[in-house]
Amino acid sequence: MTAVPLRLTVNGQRREIADVPDPERLLDTLRWRLQLKGTKEGCRSGDCGACTVLVDGRSCLSCLTLAREVDGASVTTIEAGPEEALVARVRAAFEAAGALQCGYCTPGFVMAVAGLFHERGTAAPRAELLEGLGGNLCRCTGYAAIVRAVDLLRTGGP
Amino acid sequence: MTAAVRPDAGIKLAGTAVFGTDLDVPGMLWAAFVPAPIAHGRLRTLDLRAARALPGVTVVGPEDLAKLLGTGERDLERPLFADGEIVYRNQPLAVVAAPSAVEARAAVAAVKVEVDPLPIISDLETVFPEWPGSDVDGNPQVAAHVRARHGKVEAEFRGADRVISETYRTASVHQVPLEPHACVAEIRGDVWYVRTSTQSPFGVREDAASLLGVPESAIVVDGTWVGGGFGGKGSSFLEPYALLLARASGRPVRFALGYREEFRLGRTTLPAVVRMETAVKDGRIRARRVRLLLDVGTSLPGRDFATGYSIGFLLGPYRTETFEVEGYAVRTHKPPFGPHRAPFAPQCAFVVESHLDHVAREMNLDPEEFRASHLWKEGEATLLGQTVGPFGISAAFERARATARTWRAEAPPGHGVGIGCGFWSTSTGAGGEVRLRLDPQRLTVVEGEREIGSGSVIAGLAAVAVRVTGLPRDRVTIEYGSTAVAPFDSGVYGSRTLGALGRAIEEAAVRLRRTLAERLGARGQAELSVERGEIYAEAGERRAAITLLLTPEEQAAGGLVAEGRHTAPPRSIDEDRVLAGSFYPYTDFTGAAHVAEVSVDPETGAVRVERYAAFHDAGTVVDPGAAQAQVEGGVAMGLGAALTEEAIWSEDGRLTNAGLLDYRIPTLGEIPPITVEFLEGFPGAGPFGAKGLGEPPIVPVPATVAIATRAACGAHVTELPLSAERVARALKLL
Numbered sequence: 001m002t003a004v005p006l007r008l009t010v011n012g013q014r015r016e017i018a019d020v021p022d023p024e025r026l027l028d029t030l031r032w033r034l035q036l037k038g039t040k041e042g043c044r045s046g047d048c049g050a051c052t053v054l055v056d057g058r059s060c061l062s063c064l065t066l067a068r069e070v071d072g073a074s075v076t077t078i079e080a081g082p083e084e085a086l087v088a089r090v091r092a093a094f095e096a097a098g099a100l101q102c103g104y105c106t107p108g109f110v111m112a113v114a115g116l117f118h119e120r121g122t123a124a125p126r127a128e129l130l131e132g133l134g135g136n137l138c139r140c141t142g143y144a145a146i147v148r149a150v151d152l153l154r155t156g157g158p
Numbered sequence: 159m160t161a162a163v164r165p166d167a168g169i170k171l172a173g174t175a176v177f178g179t180d181l182d183v184p185g186m187l188w189a190a191f192v193p194a195p196i197a198h199g200r201l202r203t204l205d206l207r208a209a210r211a212l213p214g215v216t217v218v219g220p221e222d223l224a225k226l227l228g229t230g231e232r233d234l235e236r237p238l239f240a241d242g243e244i245v246y247r248n249q250p251l252a253v254v255a256a257p258s259a260v261e262a263r264a265a266v267a268a269v270k271v272e273v274d275p276l277p278i279i280s281d282l283e284t285v286f287p288e289w290p291g292s293d294v295d296g297n298p299q300v301a302a303h304v305r306a307r308h309g310k311v312e313a314e315f316r317g318a319d320r321v322i323s324e325t326y327r328t329a330s331v332h333q334v335p336l337e338p339h340a341c342v343a344e345i346r347g348d349v350w351y352v353r354t355s356t357q358s359p360f361g362v363r364e365d366a367a368s369l370l371g372v373p374e375s376a377i378v379v380d381g382t383w384v385g386g387g388f389g390g391k392g393s394s395f396l397e398p399y400a401l402l403l404a405r406a407s408g409r410p411v412r413f414a415l416g417y418r419e420e421f422r423l424g425r426t427t428l429p430a431v432v433r434m435e436t437a438v439k440d441g442r443i444r445a446r447r448v449r450l451l452l453d454v455g456t457s458l459p460g461r462d463f464a465t466g467y468s469i470g471f472l473l474g475p476y477r478t479e480t481f482e483v484e485g486y487a488v489r490t491h492k493p494p495f496g497p498h499r500a501p502f503a504p505q506c507a508f509v510v511e512s513h514l515d516h517v518a519r520e521m522n523l524d525p526e527e528f529r530a531s532h533l534w535k536e537g538e539a540t541l542l543g544q545t546v547g548p549f550g551i552s553a554a555f556e557r558a559r560a561t562a563r564t565w566r567a568e569a570p571p572g573h574g575v576g577i578g579c580g581f582w583s584t585s586t587g588a589g590g591e592v593r594l595r596l597d598p599q600r601l602t603v604v605e606g607e608r609e610i611g612s613g614s615v616i617a618g619l620a621a622v623a624v625r626v627t628g629l630p631r632d633r634v635t636i637e638y639g640s641t642a643v644a645p646f647d648s649g650v651y652g653s654r655t656l657g658a659l660g661r662a663i664e665e666a667a668v669r670l671r672r673t674l675a676e677r678l679g680a681r682g683q684a685e686l687s688v689e690r691g692e693i694y695a696e697a698g699e700r701r702a703a704i705t706l707l708l709t710p711e712e713q714a715a716g717g718l719v720a721e722g723r724h725t726a727p728p729r730s731i732d733e734d735r736v737l738a739g740s741f742y743p744y745t746d747f748t749g750a751a752h753v754a755e756v757s758v759d760p761e762t763g764a765v766r767v768e769r770y771a772a773f774h775d776a777g778t779v780v781d782p783g784a785a786q787a788q789v790e791g792g793v794a795m796g797l798g799a800a801l802t803e804e805a806i807w808s809e810d811g812r813l814t815n816a817g818l819l820d821y822r823i824p825t826l827g828e829i830p831p832i833t834v835e836f837l838e839g840f841p842g843a844g845p846f847g848a849k850g851l852g853e854p855p856i857v858p859v860p861a862t863v864a865i866a867t868r869a870a871c872g873a874h875v876t877e878l879p880l881s882a883e884r885v886a887r888a889l890k891l892l
Binding site (some may be wrong): 031032035036037039040041043044047048050077078079091094095096098100101102103104105106107108109110119124130131133134135136137138139140141143144145146147 | 163164167168170171172173174175176177179182334336337338360383384385386387388416417610611612613631783786790791792793794795803817818819823824825826827829832
C-alpha cells in the first residue's frame with residue numbers, strides 16, 4: 001500500500017496529512033485520522049447516505065470517495081461552526097421541526113439538505129428538492145419531520 | 159408545527175453524540191468473525207495457526223476458552239463458537255483482533271476451515287411438506303409447539319353456512335438500524351468492561367455473564383447513543399466476543415459489524431406460513447381454526463417466547479366464541495429468530511385482516527361492517543379468556559371509516575382505499591427501577607437505559623417526572639448510569655419504557671413528596687415549586703426551601719433520594735383453554751386503525767401509497783410531539799414490510815440480498831403524507847393511563863396496504879410483501 005500526502009480544508013481549517021494510505025476512503029480519513037466522528041459510517045457502499053459531507057459545497061458520499069480525490073478541496077462536515085451559515089440554518093430547521101430521532105442518519109441528512117440548497121437554491125421546486133434526498137435513508141422518522149424541516153427552509157424559516 | 163425540541167437535538171446536530179461505531183480507545187484492536195462457510199456441516203478442520211502467526215493478531219477459537227475463562231460455569235447450550243456442528247451460514251467459528259480492519263480481514267482469510275457438508279434445512283416446507291399434527295414431541299426441528307382451543311370446534315364447522323380457508327405466507331424482515339452493532343471492550347484490572355450500542359445494558363451483562371461464565375458483578379456494561387434498535391439490539395451479540403479478545407490480547411478491542419454482516423447475522427423475523435379457516439353462519443363468525451408454522455432459525459428448543467406470544471395476534475382483535483389454534487416454532491439452518499418491532503404482529507394483522515376482508519366479500523357482506531361488528535369490546539373476554547380492558551379500537555375504526563368515506567369520494571379511478579386494524583400490548587418485563595435525587599436546584603432521574611431514538615427516555619421519562627413533581631422541565635435531568643451504578647431495568651423493548659420506568663418514577667415521586675411532607679410536619683405529599691431559582695416544598699401550612707429540609711448526610715451526598723419500582727399489574731388467561739406450550743396475557747389493549755389510499759400500476763402491478771391516516775388509542779398521550787413521531791416512523795417502517803422488504807434465503811441457507819441496495823427499505827419519495835390522530839379515554843397501565851407506543855404504529859400497516867390494494871385493482875395477495883411481481887401474478891399479468 002502506498003501513501004500520499006493530503007492537503008485539504010476541513011470546516012474552514014487547513015489540514016495536512018503527510019501519509020494517507022492510498023486508497024483510503026474520505027470517510028475513514030475524517031473519522032479515524034482527523035477524529036471527526038460526527039460523519040457516520042453506515043453501509044460503506046453508497047446506499048444509505050449517512051456519510052454525506054460537502055466537498056466545495058456539493059454533497060458527496062464520503063464512503064465512496066477516496067481521500068486523494070479531494071486533495072486541495074474544501075470539506076464541510078456536521079462539526080462545522082456557525083460561520084458555515086447554510087449548515088447552521090439547516091441544523092436550526094432540523095431542531096425546530098424535530099427532524100431526528102436516533103440521530104444516526106442526521107449528519108448525512110443535514111449535509112445532503114445543505115448541499116441541495118447550495119446547488120439549487122431555496123426557490124427550486126419542492127418535488128425536485130425532495131427527490132434529491134432519495135439517497136439518504138432514515139429508519140426512525142418516516143421522513144415526515146425531515147420534509148417539514150425542508151419546508152421550513154423553503155419558506156425562509158426557522 | 160407539533161414537534162417539540164428534543165433534548166438530544168443539540169448534540170446530535172453538532173455531531174458530538176457518541177454512538178457505538180464512534181468508540182475509539184487508544185491502542186484498540188479491530189475484531190472480526192471467522193464465519194462458517196456453509197449452513198450445515200461437521201467442522202473437520204479449524205486451523206488457526208497461520209492467523210495466530212501474523213504480527214499483532216490475536217485469535218480466540220473454541221480451544222482457547224478453557225484457558226481464558228477458567229472454570230466458571232458457562233451456558234453450554236449456547237456455545238460461543240460452532241460446537242463441532244455448524245448450524246447456520248456465517249456462524250462464528252473463531253474471532254480475531256488485529257491493529258486495523260484490513261489486518262483483521264487478512265487474519266480471517268489466513269484461517270483454514272474444512273467442513274463435511276450435511277443436508278441443509280432451508281425452509282418450513284422442507285420440514286413439514288404437509289401440515290403437522292399435534293404429535294410433534296421429540297421432533298428435533300420443533301423448538302416449540304403451542305395449542306389452545308375453546309368450544310365445540312368440529313360441530314360449529316359442520317353446522318356452518320360456509321367454511322372459508324386460506325393459506326398466507328409472510329417474509330423474513332430485518333430491523334435495519336442505520337448503525338450496525340458496535341462495541342469496545344476492555345479488561346480493567348478485574349473488571350470486564352464493555353461500552354456498546356444496546357437496547358439493554360443489563361441484558362448484555364446477564365448474557366455475557368452466562369456465556370462467559372463470569373459473575374455479573376465482574377462485568378460493567380455502559381451504553382452509548384443507539385443508532386436505531388427496533389428490537390435488533392435487545393440482547394448481547396458482539397460483546398462477549400469483544401470481551402474474550404480483550405482478555406486474550408490485553409488490549410481494548412473494537413468490534414463493529416459491516417453492514418452485510420449486520421444483515422447476515424442479525425436476529426430477526428423469519429418466514430411464516432399461516433392457515434386460516436373461518437366458519438360463518440347467519441353473517442357471523444361462528445368458529446375459527448388457525449395454524450402457524452413459524453421459522454425460528456436455530457433458536458433453542460424451550461427458549462422460544464415468540465410462538466405463543468405471536469400466535470395470540472392471530473386470534474384477535476375479533477370476537478370468536480369457538481376456536482382452535484396451533485403453532486409450531488420450526489428450526490431451520492438460519493441464525494436464531496429475534497425480535498423486530500412488534501415481533502410478528504404486523505404479519506399476523508396482515509393475515510387476520512386480509513382473511514376477514516376476504517370472508518366478508520365471499521359472503522357478500524360489507525367487509526368493514528363485518529370487521530367492525532366483531533371487534534373486541536371492553537369487558538368481554540378474549541379468545542383465551544382474558545377480560546378486555548379499556549380498548550379504543552372500535553373508536554379508531556369509526557374514525558378510519560369516516561376518513562375512508564371521504565377519500566373514496568375523492569379518489570380518481572384506479573385508486574383504492576382500505577382500512578386495517580392492529581392491536582398490541584405494552585410489555586412489562588423485569589426491573590423498572592429508578593432513583594430520584596432532589597437537591598435545592600434540580601430533580602435528577604437516575605436510570606439505566608440509553609435513548610434509542612424513540613424519545614421514550616429523554617422526552618417521555620422527563621415528561622412523567624415533570625408531571626408527578628410539578629417542577630418545570632428545565633429543573634428535571636435524566637441521568638443515565640452504567641450497570642455499575644444505575645438501578646436495574648431489563649431494557650428498552652416491548653413498548654415498555656414509558657410504562658415501566660414511568661410508573662417507577664411515579665412511585666419514587668410519591669415517596670419523595672411524602673418524606674418532604676413529614677419533614678414539614680404535615681401529612682400527605684408535599685407540593686414542589688421554584689422560587690428565586692430555588693426549589694421549595696410545601697405541605698399543610700408550612701413551606702420551606704429544599705436546602706433547609708435536607709439532612710447533613712443528604713447535603714453531602716447530593717440530595718434527598720427516593721427509589722421506585724414498577725410492578726406489573728396482575729393479568730391472566732384461562733389456562734384451561736391452553737393445551738400445549740405457553741400463551742401470555744396482555745398488560746393492556748392498544749388498538750389502532752389505519753387508512754391507506756393506493757394506486758396500482760396496471761401494467762407492472764407496482765403499488766404506490768398516495769396518502770395515509772393513522773388513528774391510535776395510546777391511552778393518555780404524555781408527549782404529543784414524540785407520540786406523533788413514533789406513529790409516522792412506525793407507519794413508514796410498516797410500508798417497507800408491506801411493499802418491498804424481504805430477506806431472501808436461498809436453498810443453501812444463504813441470505814441472497816444482504817445489503818441496502820437489494821433489501822429495500824422505504825426512501826423519502828415513497829412515503830406518502832401521513833396524518834396522525836390519537837383517541838383518548840381508553841387508559842392503559844402506564845403513568846396517567848399511558849400505553850406504550852413504540853411498536854403499535856407498525857402493526858396495522860401491511861394489512862391496510864393489502865386491503866387498499868384489493869380495493870384498487872381486485873388483487874387478493876396472500877403473501878408479504880406485496881411486491882409488484884406478486885400483485886401482477888394475482889392480476890394474472892404474469
